[in-house]
Amino acid sequence: MTMEEALVEGYVFDAKHSESIDKINKILLQYGLTPNQSKVYLHLTKAGEKTASELSKNLKIPRTETYHLLNSLEQKGIIYSIFGKPSRFNSIPINEAMNILIDNEKKRVEDLESKKKTIVSLWETLPEFHSEKTVLPENRFQSLQGRNSILVKIEQMTKTATKSIHVLGTEANFIKFYHTDFVDYLKNTKSELEIVTTFSEKGNYVFEGIDLENIKKLDDNHQDNFSFIIKDESEVLFFVNNLDTEFSAMWTDSKSFVSTLESLFKMIWRKSKHILEKESAELDEKQYEHRLREIEQEKIILDYLHKNVLAKKRERN
Amino acid sequence: MIDDNEQITKMVSTFLSLNNHKCTIANHAQDGLEFMIKNEYDAVILDLTMPDMDGYDILEKINESDIRYKVIVLTASNISQENMEKIKQSETKIILQKPVDIDVLLEKISQVANL
Structure with missing residues (x-):
């Protein structure tokens, strides 16, 4: 808050007070208040009870925003309203308000801690990959939560890949990345791209835009709802709890883990057929069947016509 | 009769005329649709698989319009669910x-x- 603002707001400080207000303002931001929330709170603390209209006028903040600010400060517990027409607002004394803000921040950290427990428990559901206590450089693990974190990892993997990117999973697994840059990351990789996935009749829109040469059809009997992306046979991003709404994945460069999944991928890739091959074969078969039925129909009608024309000729003769 | 197979339409038309029925042929779906709008028929024999516009498009367009026809689908294709x-x-x-x-x-x- 500048000296000029302080003057406008109805309480006059000299230059040294203005400096203190600026300091308090900055500190309050660290306690989770926005600049305007801090402004409103400080004004109420110094100027006393005010209506929303008065605050809006004094602080030159639009009235609608002033109501939002008052509402949020009330929810934080550092101001209160006095019922009346119009309602008036006042602040909790600053020492009490600071305690409330500290408690709020503590609760936020507690919330983060509880989420940490979820990640750890997820981790515990995964098998142990090595018994050595010392973590080797190639045995790193990262548990990723949230679509953005996972996308950042996919971007890193696809951009730095020099040899291959292997993707395996059903469309349902990857549908969560629809409308993101996921496909672009895959398309733009400079390494060899191989994808094994389901291919619905309506078209594989999840991997839309990727050359069909790079995609093979995952067997419809493939029931395991797992998916992973392997980079250069050295890193893997393995998706966990795919059916949950929460995005979770685990990245690792653990050799044993990566080589197991790479072998699995290669085996499935070998067994699977290219989308193009299968579609084309199916199409030929369908066209052949269709044409055969047409010919049979023509023959039936032709036989009838022959018989009838001959019969009529005989009648005439 | 709307069918892109000219042989079949000619044969069915001859067959129907032998049985004292008149048949108008359309070997293009769009022509068939125009005939249906401009004229009146007792029934329409409709093929499903045709280039450009297919039988399903015709059925959809009939549904969207005021015209009503008794349709007999005559197709060589398998029909999905x-x-x-x-x-x-x-x-x-x-x-x-x-x-x-x-x-x-x-x-x-x-x-x-x-x-």
Whole structure:
């Protein structure tokens, strides 16, 4: 808050007070208040009870925003309203308000801690990959939560890949990345791209835009709802709890883990057929069947016509 | 009769004329649709698989319009469950898969067209 603002707001400080207000303002931001929330709170603390209209006028903040600010400060517990027409607002004394803000921040950290427990428990559901206590450089693990974190990892993997990117999973697994840059990351990789996935009749829109040469059809009997992306046979991003709404994945460069999944991928890739091959074969078969039925129909009608024309000729003769 | 197979349309038309029925042929779906809008017919024999506009498009356009026709689907294609739902929602009275016995075809046409 500048000296000029302080003057406008109805309480006059000299230059040294203005400096203190600026300091308090900055500190309050660290306690989770926005600049305007801090402004409103400080004004109420110094100027006393005010209506929303008065605050809006004094602080030159639009009235609608002033109501939002008052509402949020009330929810934080550092101001209160006095019922009346119009309602008036006042602040909790600053020492009490600071305690409330500290408690709020503590609760936020507690919330983060509880989420940490979820990640750890997820981790515990995964098998142990090595018994050595010392973590080797190639045995790193990262548990990723949230679509953005996972996308950042996919971007890193696809951009730095020099040899291959292997993707395996059903469309349902990857549908969560629809409308993101996921496909672009895959398309733009400079390494060899191989994808094994389901291919619905309506078209594989999840991997839309990727050359069909790079995609093979995952067997419809493939029931395991797992998916992973392997980079250069050295890193893997393995998706966990795919059916949950929460995005979770685990990245690792653990050799044993990566080589197991790479072998699995290669085996499935070998067994699977290219989308193009299968579609084309199916199409030929369908066209052949269709044409055969047409010919049979023509023959039936032709036989009838022959018989009838001959019969009529005989009648005439 | 709307069917892109010229042979079949000619033969069915001859067959129907031998049985004292008049048949208008359209070998393009768009032509068939225009005939249906401009003229009146007792029944329409409709193929499903045609280039450009197919039989399903025609059924959909009939549904969207005020014109109502008794449709006999005569197709050599297999009908998927999804497409079957489209047909059920249309004016289609009978579905016949090629090859169909000629007597059955005549019987169904007579039945649908109340001839």
